[in-house]
Amino acid sequence: MITQQAQIKVNLPIQLKGYLETKAGKFGMPMAGYIKYLILKDVSEHEYPIYSASKKTEEAYKQAKKDESEGKLVSFDKFNTLLTDV
Incomplete structure (x- = not known):
């Protein structure tokens, strides 16, 4: 490698x-x-801290993955179109 x-x-x-x-x-x-x-x-010689995500962040991640698998997410191209239409 x-x-x-x-x-x-x-x-x-x-x-x-x-x-x-x-x-x-x-x-x-x-x-x-x-x-x-x-x-x-x-x-x-240094020990570097390992940070864990907060409960709120973990829940938001799980919800986003669920929305992704259910096809609920809006593509970025469609998002830009929505912004220009506003």
Whole structure:
């Protein structure tokens, strides 16, 4: 599986860049790889909250799915027509 990636440009003071290059060199890594390692190490230490939908949201979702299966929904094209007719 191919992981999608994003490119990020970071401006660093020259001294910090030199420090990172030295640290990365100690591990035999390119600086970009060392920075990735530092980021992964930092985010892996955090626990991210998991939010649950409210009862009202869950009920609205169930009703929408029921309306969809019963053919009660209006298509977006028809909705736009209704708006222009008003």
